[in-house]
Amino acid sequence: MSETKQRHKQRSVTSIDVAKEAGVSRSTVSVVLNNKQNVAISPQTYARVIKAARKLNYRPNVAARAISTRRAYAIGLISCWDPVSPLFARPVQGMLRYLSAQNYGLTLCDVAAARPEAGVETAIEYYQEGRVDGVIFMLKTLGSAGFPSSVAQRLQEAEVPFILINSNTDNPDIDEVSSHNYQVGYLATQHLINLGHRRIAFLLQRKGLNYRVQAEMERLEGYLGAFRDTNTPLVPELILEYNSSSISANTGYECFSRLLRSQQELPSAVYATSDYLAIGALYAAQEAGLKVPEQIAFVGTDNLEMARQVRPALTSVAQPLAQMGEEAAKLLLERITTGEKGKAVKVKLPGSLTIRDSCGAKVALSQQRD
Numbered sequence: 109m110s111e112t113k114q115r116h117k118q119r120s121v122t123s124i125d126v127a128k129e130a131g132v133s134r135s136t137v138s139v140v141l142n143n144k145q146n147v148a149i150s151p152q153t154y155a156r157v158i159k160a161a162r163k164l165n166y167r168p169n170v171a172a173r174a175i176s177t178r179r180a181y182a183i184g185l186i187s188c189w190d191p192v193s194p195l196f197a198r199p200v201q202g203m204l205r206y207l208s209a210q211n212y213g214l215t216l217c218d219v220a221a222a223r224p225e226a227g228v229e230t231a232i233e234y235y236q237e238g239r240v241d242g243v244i245f246m247l248k249t250l251g252s253a254g255f256p257s258s259v260a261q262r263l264q265e266a267e268v269p270f271i272l273i274n275s276n277t278d279n280p281d282i283d284e285v286s287s288h289n290y291q292v293g294y295l296a297t298q299h300l301i302n303l304g305h306r307r308i309a310f311l312l313q314r315k316g317l318n319y320r321v322q323a324e325m326e327r328l329e330g331y332l333g334a335f336r337d338t339n340t341p342l343v344p345e346l347i348l349e350y351n352s353s354s355i356s357a358n359t360g361y362e363c364f365s366r367l368l369r370s371q372q373e374l375p376s377a378v379y380a381t382s383d384y385l386a387i388g389a390l391y392a393a394q395e396a397g398l399k400v401p402e403q404i405a406f407v408g409t410d411n412l413e414m415a416r417q418v419r420p421a422l423t424s425v426a427q428p429l430a431q432m433g434e435e436a437a438k439l440l441l442e443r444i445t446t447g448e449k450g451k452a453v454k455v456k457l458p459g460s461l462t463i464r465d466s467c468g469a470k471v472a473l474s475q476q477r478d
Contacts, residue, residue, distance in 0.1 A: 129164055183243070184231055232263065247273070270283075270440070273433070273436050287456070289324075297330065297334035305376045307377070343375075360387060364388070378393075415462075427457075
């Protein structure tokens, strides 16, 4: 008989085997391996069970566990983002990292959905069919109206546990994890002010005459806050908005080109609410003969891969996207496992600045050393 067939004939390792190896009860093994809450297990016992499970190469029988606990051991995901976008991929990586450690899976209910309403019935259907235990909504940051109350009410009526990522809701009954957009805007602007810049343009996009993305407005507040806290005079004319349905480098290029044509005094630095906008504006500046960062500095937002690839490489404020996905998955599982309902948890995660060549900080530091 071949080695492969012998392996197939071998009996699967069970939790009873793990209990015998660890010298504990089967119920203790269940508590440890299923991450049950509110059950006291000593660190030594926990470590002994984990060691035994690894030694025996124990793999839980998910189907049997699902039947006994009446859970799917899967979380559903509904997203408006295109799956090829890093703003989709990075949070999903965080979700998968956390969920796999908890022996949970991630089920795609709907991706690239046009509106929150588009995926709600799918989410409810998957939940009622026992395919998911809860749902994460990962949407593009919405306008001031936030997550539609009708969608939230529909989910609550169906008793579907859910959490939002970057959806801007003040509903006290909805859990949400989001980027601390005020801090992101403040951090970028403060960095430029500390480098000696006073005429700092703020470049943002609006999606219509009366529709501004909430994340960008919060970053604008951070920009204004940095000027206020450093007693730096603000030049309102340098807050530049461009009406476009999608953020792109071309949008940034056209917006900054419009400033160049206006004949007004140019800024010494630009902070853009996305790397796409910053890179487009940077290209327009270079095309006009401006030297970056000697004559004008640039800072973007999101720290996308392309920020490293442009020349000069773009300084950017990174959103903690993977951490957002991980935190959302963690909070949702806590709601599911404890069954507790209470005041909504609102988590705002701060961004971090990656300094590259486009802002001139490296040159300033080298001059200080000399």
